[in-house]
Amino acid sequence: MISFKILKKSKKSRARLGVLKTPHGEVQTPAFVPVATLGAVKALTFDSARRTGAQLLISNTFHLHLRPGEQIIKKMGGLHKFTSWDRPLMTDSGGFQVFSLGFGGEHGMGKILKEKSGLQIKKGDQPKTIKIRENGVEFRSPINGEKLFIGPKESIKIQESLGADIIYAFDECTSPVADYEYTKKSIETTHRWAKESLKHHKSKQAIYGVVQGGRFKDLRIESAKFIGALPFDGFGIGGEFGDDKKAMSQMLSWVVDNLPEEKPRHLLGIGYLEDMIPAIKSGVDTFDCIVPTRFARHGIAFTRTGRLDLSKTIFLKDKNPLDKKCKCEVCKTHTRSYISHLFRAKEINAMELLTFHNLYYFNEYVGEIRKLIKSGKI
Amino acid sequence: MISFKILKKSKKSRARLGVLKTPHGEVQTPAFVPVATLGAVKALTFDSARRTGAQLLISNTFHLHLRPGEQIIKKMGGLHKFTSWDRPLMTDSGGFQVFSLGFGGEHGMGKILKEKSGLQIKKGDQPKTIKIRENGVEFRSPINGEKLFIGPKESIKIQESLGADIIYAFDECTSPVADYEYTKKSIETTHRWAKESLKHHKSKQAIYGVVQGGRFKDLRIESAKFIGALPFDGFGIGGEFGDDKKAMSQMLSWVVDNLPEEKPRHLLGIGYLEDMIPAIKSGVDTFDCIVPTRFARHGIAFTRTGRLDLSKTIFLKDKNPLDKKCKCEVCKTHTRSYISHLFRAKEINAMELLTFHNLYYFNEYVGEIRKLIKSGKI
Numbered sequence: 001m002i003s004f005k006i007l008k009k010s011k012k013s014r015a016r017l018g019v020l021k022t023p024h025g026e027v028q029t030p031a032f033v034p035v036a037t038l039g040a041v042k043a044l045t046f047d048s049a050r051r052t053g054a055q056l057l058i059s060n061t062f063h064l065h066l067r068p069g070e071q072i073i074k075k076m077g078g079l080h081k082f083t084s085w086d087r088p089l090m091t092d093s094g095g096f097q098v099f100s101l102g103f104g105g106e107h108g109m110g111k112i113l114k115e116k117s118g119l120q121i122k123k124g125d126q127p128k129t130i131k132i133r134e135n136g137v138e139f140r141s142p143i144n145g146e147k148l149f150i151g152p153k154e155s156i157k158i159q160e161s162l163g164a165d166i167i168y169a170f171d172e173c174t175s176p177v178a179d180y181e182y183t184k185k186s187i188e189t190t191h192r193w194a195k196e197s198l199k200h201h202k203s204k205q206a207i208y209g210v211v212q213g214g215r216f217k218d219l220r221i222e223s224a225k226f227i228g229a230l231p232f233d234g235f236g237i238g239g240e241f242g243d244d245k246k247a248m249s250q251m252l253s254w255v256v257d258n259l260p261e262e263k264p265r266h267l268l269g270i271g272y273l274e275d276m277i278p279a280i281k282s283g284v285d286t287f288d289c290i291v292p293t294r295f296a297r298h299g300i301a302f303t304r305t306g307r308l309d310l311s312k313t314i315f316l317k318d319k320n321p322l323d324k325k326c327k328c329e330v331c332k333t334h335t336r337s338y339i340s341h342l343f344r345a346k347e348i349n350a351m352e353l354l355t356f357h358n359l360y361y362f363n364e365y366v367g368e369i370r371k372l373i374k375s376g377k378i
Numbered sequence: 379m380i381s382f383k384i385l386k387k388s389k390k391s392r393a394r395l396g397v398l399k400t401p402h403g404e405v406q407t408p409a410f411v412p413v414a415t416l417g418a419v420k421a422l423t424f425d426s427a428r429r430t431g432a433q434l435l436i437s438n439t440f441h442l443h444l445r446p447g448e449q450i451i452k453k454m455g456g457l458h459k460f461t462s463w464d465r466p467l468m469t470d471s472g473g474f475q476v477f478s479l480g481f482g483g484e485h486g487m488g489k490i491l492k493e494k495s496g497l498q499i500k501k502g503d504q505p506k507t508i509k510i511r512e513n514g515v516e517f518r519s520p521i522n523g524e525k526l527f528i529g530p531k532e533s534i535k536i537q538e539s540l541g542a543d544i545i546y547a548f549d550e551c552t553s554p555v556a557d558y559e560y561t562k563k564s565i566e567t568t569h570r571w572a573k574e575s576l577k578h579h580k581s582k583q584a585i586y587g588v589v590q591g592g593r594f595k596d597l598r599i600e601s602a603k604f605i606g607a608l609p610f611d612g613f614g615i616g617g618e619f620g621d622d623k624k625a626m627s628q629m630l631s632w633v634v635d636n637l638p639e640e641k642p643r644h645l646l647g648i649g650y651l652e653d654m655i656p657a658i659k660s661g662v663d664t665f666d667c668i669v670p671t672r673f674a675r676h677g678i679a680f681t682r683t684g685r686l687d688l689s690k691t692i693f694l695k696d697k698n699p700l701d702k703k704c705k706c707e708v709c710k711t712h713t714r715s716y717i718s719h720l721f722r723a724k725e726i727n728a729m730e731l732l733t734f735h736n737l738y739y740f741n742e743y744v745g746e747i748r749k750l751i752k753s754g755k756i
Contacts, residue, residue, distance in 0.1 A: 039719070043726045047707070068694050068719040076697065076715050084711045297726075316446050319454065329425070333462045337454050341417070341446040348421045348675075348726060 002166060002206040002233055004264045004285075010378055014256055014283030017373045020056075020264055022088040022165040022206070024080060027055045029264065030280045030373075032271060032366045033090070033288035034359055037063050039073075039083040041359070042293050043351040046085050051329065052356055053363035057085060058288045061158050062094040062150070066143055070161035078163030091164040093155045093197070095171035095190075095210060095238065096269065098137050102127035103175040121174075123181035132172065132189070135196075152196035160203045168236055169197035171210040173268075176240040183214040187223045194227055206233035208266060211255050214239055220251060224258035234264035237284070241270060245278045252282035273302060273365060280369055281378065292358035297351045299343045302361050308336070310354065315340035328360035380544060380584040380611055382642045382663075388756055392634055392661030395751045398434075398642055400466040400543040400584070402458060405433045407642065408658045408751075410649060410744045411468070411666035412737055415441050417451075417461040419737070420671050421729040424463050429707065430734055431741035435463060436666045439536050440472040440528070444521055448539035456541030469542040471533045471575070473549035473568075473588060473616065474647065476515050480505035481553040499552075501559035510550060510567070513574075530574035538581045546614055547575035549588040551646075554618040561592040565601045572605055584611035586644060589633050592617055598629060602636035612642035615662070619648060623656045630660035651680060651743060658747055659756065670736035675729045677721045680739050686714070688732065693718035706738035 001023070008017040020027040034041050034049065036057040041049045049057070059079060064070060076082040079089060106127055107119055131138040136151020150158075155170035171190040174183050194209045201207050209232035213219035227235060237255050241248040252267070259265060264285045271289025279287055292302060299311040303323035308315065321331035322339065330339075330353045342350035372378040379401065386395040398405040412419050412427065414435040419427045427435070437457060442448060454460040457467060484505055485497055509516040514529020528536075533548035549568040552561050568590045579585050587610035591597035605613060615633050619626040630645070637643060642663045649667025657665055670680060677689040681701035686693065699709035700717065708717075708731045720728035750756040 038723045038725060039716070040725045040727050043730075045727050045730060047711075067723045068715075072694055072715065072719070075695065076713065082713075082716055082719075084716070316450055317453065333425075335454065335460075337446075337450065338417070338460055338462070341450075341460075345416045345445045347416060347418045348729060349418050349423050351726060352421075352423060352730065 001204055002264075004234065004262065006262070008374060010281075010373055011376065013281035013378060014253070015280050015373050015378050016283065016285070017370060018264070018285055020088070020285070024086060024088045024165055027088050027286070028370060029285040030366055030369060031055050031286045032276070032362045033058050033266070033286050035060075035288055035290045035293060036083070036085070038067060039064060039079060041355070043297060043355040044359070046083065048352070048356055049359065050087070052359035053367070054087070054359060055363075056088040056090065056286065058090045058092060059162070059164065061091045061155060061162065062097040064091070064162060065094070065148075065150070065158050066141055070158045074161040074163070080163065088166070089164040090166035090266075091159050091162050091168070092268070093159070093168035093170040093210065094150050095168070096173045097139065098130065098132065098171075099173040099175055101139060101142065102130045102132070103178075105129060107175065107177065119177045121178040121182050123179070123185050125182065136170070136193075152193040153200045156197050156200040160201075160205065163203075164205065166206045166208060166234065167201075169194045169207060169209045169232070171212055171238060173238045174212055174214050174240070176215070178214055180216055180219075183212075183216055183219055187212050187219055190223070191226050194230055198230060198232070208232055208234040208236045210236040210238045210268070211259070212239045213255075215242055215247075215251065217254050220254040221258050224255040228259040232263070234266065235259050236266045236268050238268040245274065248275065249278045249282050252279065252284065256283035271362070273362070276366060276369060277378070280373075292362045293355050296354035296358045299350070299354065301339075301354055302358050310336065310340045310343045310350070312340070316344070322357050323361065326357065326361060326364070328357050330357040330360075379582055382612065382640065384640065386752060388659075388751055389754065391659035391756060392631070393658050393751050393756050394661065394663070395748060396642070396663055398466070398663070402464060402466045402543055405466050405664070406748060407663040408744055408747060409433050409664045410654070410740045411436050411644070411664050413438075413666055413668045413671060414461070414463070416445060417442060417457060419733070421675060421733040422737070424461065426730070426734055427737065428465070430737035431745070432465070432737060433741075434466040434468065434664065436468045436470060437540070437542065439469045439533060439540065440475040442469070442540060443472070443526075443528070443536050444519055448536045452539040452541070458541065466544070467542040468544035468644075469537050469540050469546070470646070471537070471546035471548040471588065472528050473546070474551045475517065476508065476510065476549075477551040477553055479517060479520065480508045480510070481556070483507060485553065485555065497555045499556040499560050501557070501563050503560065514548070514571075530571040531578045534575050534578040538579075538583065541581075542583065544584045544586060544612070547572045547585060547587045547610070549590055549616060551616050552590055552592050552618070554592070556592055558594055558597075561590075561594055561597055565590050565597055569601070569604050572608060576608060576610070586610055586612040586614045588614040588616045588646070589637070590617045591633075593620055593625075593629065595632050598632040599636050602633040606637040610641070612644065613637050614644045614646050616646040623652065626653065627656045627660050630657065630662065634661035649740070651740070654744060654747060655756070658751075670740045671733050674732035674736045677728070677732065679717075679732055680736050688714065688718045688721045688728070690718070694722070700735050701739065704735065704739060704742070706735050708735040708738075
């Protein structure tokens with residue numbers, strides 16, 4: 001069970017300051033939610049993750065179902081005990097994999113978004129690698145090719161075995177190139193699965209419903225109204241959010257204005273720094289993204305002066321910390337020179353140090369936004 | 379500058395309890411010395427490395443010369459400042475690479491030692507990939523194929539730029555299959571290079587001479603006497619140490635009995651757990667080895683009940699810590715199940731957690747030996 005209290009509402013936007021109480025502690029919102037796909041923040045120990053200020057993590061149901069399997073985690077006392085993460089935790093539903101292993105995998109997820117490829121998914125189309133059925137989705141395990149079936153019933157069962165504080169209803173995350181008819185049909189499926197998810201939900205975990213609807217105003221509104229009317233504890237907002245911040249803000253406003261105000265809203269898979277203020281101003285309370293962690297593993301540091309690519313030789317002679325104003329232990333201890341050396345020499349702890357800094361920086365950034373809401377500046 | 383004080387000598391063996399004082403603090407000896415090849419303990423931050431109880435690290439001159447280059451490190455204020463390691467530090471001379479990139483690389487280092495391959499290196503033989511000259515060794519950079527020349531002069535110059543507390547004279551580390559004549563000729567080279575190293579040594583860093591001589595009693599004794607008579611601050615013992623612990627103990631006794639008693643002795647590149655007591659009983663004060671860190675990255679934990687291979691599925695259901703009696707933060711926090719899951723899922727922090735435990739365990743193990751010497755039990 002969770003409770004959500006709105007401490008302050010912005011007068012200038014939909015932004016709000018809140019506190020989300022869970023059985024594993026409180027989350028000050030708005031909050032960035034680092035991703036712990038397989039029950040670990042990649043390249044960091046949880047001890048380090050805590051020191052970055054991470055309040056709430058999200059793990060992936062689909063991935064944990066494959067490895068090590070929810071039965072093992074259940075036997076070990078659930079995901080908190082298994083991993084030793086003692087703060088709030090959510091699991092996604094596997095709905096994102098309907099996209100990423102389906103049309104997304106086929107069409108190339110990034111490319112579509114950037115290039116407006118001319119591809120179009122029409123009503124009745126099926127991805128090649130998975131099959132979307134009435135009651136769920138037939139997957140192939142990316143690890144061993146084994147057949148898997150996950151629908152609302154299966155997703156909830158797995159998530160109940162995992163035992164996170166917050167779980168999600170199973171949904172179809174649609175592709176940015178799905179056309180109106182496809183998307184209209186898809187939200188019918190997502191809505192049916194939302195009700196099914198609630199039906200199968202027996203545990204005391206909080207459950208969020210997921211709003212879809214792509215880039216189509218009426219479908220987003222329809223989905224928000226439908227999902228918002230169901231007895232969920234909070235709401236996820238999934239799918240695409242357009243090409244720019246303005247489009248994202250608009251799409252979010254369609255959704256947010258049609259969700260119950262008193263319940264928490266989580267934006268699924270969005271979290272570049274430049275997305276944060278628009279998302280928060282649109283009324284989002286929490287949001288997860290792999291950006292700070294994945295970019296770290298590719299040698300990229302986020303700083304107040306922009307992104308730094310530590311693989312570049314220029315940084316080998318740079319005595320500055322990653323970010324001069326950052327108070328994280330990496331910036332207090334190490335130079336760009338040393339971290340660049342480690343990254344170029346393929347030392348594992350380069351990823352660790354960069355992940356630490358990026359997460360700290362993202363968490364600090366949202367912390368500053370919380371202060372701005374509090375002081376009435378946002 | 380360093381000083382070495384022997385606190386207690388064993389009555390039953392050559393073992394001694396000591397304290398090695400360096401500009402960056404003291405080392406309680408006997409001590410295990412973790413390897414920080416490129417200025418980082420692989421997979422660990424230095425903050426973590428400190429918490430494993432590591433007292434003294436050894437970095438590799440050859441590797442740091444290639445990446446990032448000693449000039450960059452010098453500009454950054456030396457290796458301590460560059461890396462943020464604030465405890466004692468030594469750099470090897472590059473002499474091991476004369477073996478590992480020479481005959482060792484050609485013949486397969488591990489295989490020779492295990493299989494007694496019938497290979498033999500005779501006087502006048504040269505490895506194919508490097509050339510051993512009068513004044514040093516012609517290498518090819520393993521990174522870009524560039525020609526490199528390192529002799530005693532170059533090695534000392536590089537090590538002075540790096541600025542560790544303790545540096546080593548340049549030597550030829552001979553192969554286990556080098557015959558008597560080759561080894562006899564080789565120690566002449568090593569001895570000449572030892573004198574050259576001293577001649578070029580201008581800094582206030584402590585410098586250790588390296589004893590070689592392979593498996594040959596008279597050559598080991600000759601080398602120990604020669605190197606031991608030079609004004610070094612301590613001594614490294616390099617090369618091979620036979621097939622078993624008994625052979626190692628015997629070879630070490632030939633050397634140790636011919637070195638000045640009051641100076642510290644470092645065994646280069648030896649450090650399986652089972653080697654520690656024989657080495658310490660033979661009068662060794664410090665020893666380095668990649669075993670705990672490299673094995674960790676391959677999923678192996680060292681424990682009181684033997685080595686565990688965490689890649690095995692059996693550990694997925696094992697609720698025990700890596701070692702029941704271990705007091706390290708990994709054993710206090712995590713189960714074998716979780717670490718096995720992380721390792722099998724190729725999560726980077728599996729390597730981090732295993733490296734932490736292994737180093738802590740090795741350091742604890744030597745700490746126990748120190749207690750046994752103190753109480754007169756060794």
